[in-house]
Amino acid sequence: MKAVGQLRESMRKDRQWSFMYSLLDVELDLSQGVILYLEGVSVSFDGFKAIDNLSFYVNAGELRCVIGPNGAGKTTMMDIITGKTRPDTGSAYFGRTIDLLRLSEPEIAALGIGRKFQKPTVFEHHSVFENLELAMAGDKRVFPTLFARLTGEQRDRIHEVLGIIGLQGQTQRAAGALSHGQKQWLEIGMLLMQDPHLLLVDEPVAGMTHQEMDRTAELLLSLEGRHSVVVVEHDMDFVRSIAKRVTVLHQGSVLAEGSMDEVQNDPRVVEVYLGE
Amino acid sequence: MGLVRVTRDDKGGQAMLAILMIVAVVVPLLNLAVPASSPWHVSTYTVTLLGKYLTYALLAVAVDLVWGYLGILSLGHAAFFGLGGYAMGMYLMRQIGDRGVYGHPVLPDFMVFLNWQELPWFWHGFDLFWFAALMAILVPGALAFVFGYLAFRSRVTGVYLSIMTQALTYALMLAFFRNEMGFGGNNGLTDFKDMLGFDLTSDATRVGLFLASALALALGYLACRFIVTSRLGRVAVAIRDAEARTRFLGYRVDRVKLALFTFSAMLAGVAGALYVPQVGIINPGELSPLNSIELVIWVAVGGRATLYGAVIGAILVNYGKTYFTGAFPEAWLFALGALFVVVTLFLPRGIAGVVGMLRTWRRPRSSNGSQPEARG
Numbered sequence: 001m002k003a004v005g006q007l008r009e010s011m012r013k014d015r016q017w018s019f020m021y022s023l024l025d026v027e028l029d030l031s032q033g034v035i036l037y038l039e040g041v042s043v044s045f046d047g048f049k050a051i052d053n054l055s056f057y058v059n060a061g062e063l064r065c066v067i068g069p070n071g072a073g074k075t076t077m078m079d080i081i082t083g084k085t086r087p088d089t090g091s092a093y094f095g096r097t098i099d100l101l102r103l104s105e106p107e108i109a110a111l112g113i114g115r116k117f118q119k120p121t122v123f124e125h126h127s128v129f130e131n132l133e134l135a136m137a138g139d140k141r142v143f144p145t146l147f148a149r150l151t152g153e154q155r156d157r158i159h160e161v162l163g164i165i166g167l168q169g170q171t172q173r174a175a176g177a178l179s180h181g182q183k184q185w186l187e188i189g190m191l192l193m194q195d196p197h198l199l200l201v202d203e204p205v206a207g208m209t210h211q212e213m214d215r216t217a218e219l220l221l222s223l224e225g226r227h228s229v230v231v232v233e234h235d236m237d238f239v240r241s242i243a244k245r246v247t248v249l250h251q252g253s254v255l256a257e258g259s260m261d262e263v264q265n266d267p268r269v270v271e272v273y274l275g276e
Numbered sequence: 277m278g279l280v281r282v283t284r285d286d287k288g289g290q291a292m293l294a295i296l297m298i299v300a301v302v303v304p305l306l307n308l309a310v311p312a313s314s315p316w317h318v319s320t321y322t323v324t325l326l327g328k329y330l331t332y333a334l335l336a337v338a339v340d341l342v343w344g345y346l347g348i349l350s351l352g353h354a355a356f357f358g359l360g361g362y363a364m365g366m367y368l369m370r371q372i373g374d375r376g377v378y379g380h381p382v383l384p385d386f387m388v389f390l391n392w393q394e395l396p397w398f399w400h401g402f403d404l405f406w407f408a409a410l411m412a413i414l415v416p417g418a419l420a421f422v423f424g425y426l427a428f429r430s431r432v433t434g435v436y437l438s439i440m441t442q443a444l445t446y447a448l449m450l451a452f453f454r455n456e457m458g459f460g461g462n463n464g465l466t467d468f469k470d471m472l473g474f475d476l477t478s479d480a481t482r483v484g485l486f487l488a489s490a491l492a493l494a495l496g497y498l499a500c501r502f503i504v505t506s507r508l509g510r511v512a513v514a515i516r517d518a519e520a521r522t523r524f525l526g527y528r529v530d531r532v533k534l535a536l537f538t539f540s541a542m543l544a545g546v547a548g549a550l551y552v553p554q555v556g557i558i559n560p561g562e563l564s565p566l567n568s569i570e571l572v573i574w575v576a577v578g579g580r581a582t583l584y585g586a587v588i589g590a591i592l593v594n595y596g597k598t599y600f601t602g603a604f605p606e607a608w609l610f611a612l613g614a615l616f617v618v619v620t621l622f623l624p625r626g627i628a629g630v631v632g633m634l635r636t637w638r639r640p641r642s643s644n645g646s647q648p649e650a651r652g
Contacts (some may be wrong), residue, residue, distance in 0.1 A: 125513060
């Protein structure tokens, strides 16, 4: 049965012969205005369905918030998009043509999907500048890296990103010495250095002060339009301050989608969040 | 341009290279130009001893490159050192020619003793110096490449990798102990006569080998500095500190590890090739697991992730070894153990770290650049 399914898949008209050319040479096709398609995705770990027939779309240039109670599958969804977890069934496409399920983690990163993890992981012993340099898009093979020199253009780009994340004054400081909020921004900056089409941001304001939250909201809003951004966040006030469209996940699938007000007045969402 | 980048911000390394250069000029002069009766005369024994220390220092630099900067605690670098040494030993064996005890024109003594009729295939070519020198680099490199390819691709890290490297050198030692392997078994290769036509017992040859070791150390040091000051070096440190994160940035972590590990093994091979003509023997004992562990102690004592610290550590510990094993033979292992404990507890960044600490004490805290901490 499985073989028949695979054969059918490989003969689909829109995807035929895609194995003939390198997956990395494919242009990101945004002609439908949608940058990410997840369709009918399911994953289970030891019988527990972390993701259950999930379908989720993100438009190009959109800033989307994903909320949901613990265990709703938010992080697993991110894992699938970035290639860390393989779904049991379903499909994941980046643009119309790029099949994410056939790519490795580094390949997906190279194609322009950047992810910020829950726990900020900057390189503590490197300076802020070096952190951005390491994250910069470019040839990352061993020998080109050994002989790499920063061009003026690349230096400008690093300074531009330093401006966006508000760390111009801290260029030479070791990243380990930054405050929690600054580390989070540095990490967002590292994402931006990769020139991603799609940014996945996991809990950006966890543990932040109110000022830092406001600053982060500004930062994320400034990215809208140029990048597509998916933010997973628990903090409702923060989500309200940035979101135009909100997706609510529950038990591994989409419970509701719409503006913050629509979602908050949805009786099913209220039930999930407040209990019966 | 490149040299500026490599030596800038490396006070310790500049000092180390300067001292090395002075020693490389003064010691040969005191040995060859000063008469043996003068108190300033440096004996040939000392020259050879110093040359040996320098090859150890190069080996320590190779270990520091992968341990200090990449986080790979290799407990098998003596294997690469030994292989380089064996390659050179094979050349020196072939140079003996018919001057061996049995006087066979081609076969080394131990083969005649074992009643072998012809040279095993892997001994061919070793009568040529360039071939032996090439093999001293390529064989350790190839072993490291194959080992690293399998280990790093499977993402074996930390203690497990260390144990595997230890097993590698142990297995190699056992193999070289066997007479049938064709490397002289238990006795190894010895009784060398000359090298490139120079008599190995003459003072001038000894000085030449000492100078070659100094040059190899300087070049090896600069090559490692070139790597660690490049973007690849920053990627290596990133891998050491947060491997998964580095992979996520799109770097092929396994390939970076493979490249540096192989390079490090090649450096170790060069060190081994220079070591053997100076000590006059290579036997499977050089491949023993204990040697690899001792080597890691040199680096820890000198200070990880500084490169010049590895040089200091290798020379100091080995000087201590020479002194202690002469003065109080039974105390040496205790002294080594105590040294390791003291360094781990009180000087996590080794001797190089003490120098850095003194400097920050003297200077008021102006910069906020935090020093990298040693990681266990």
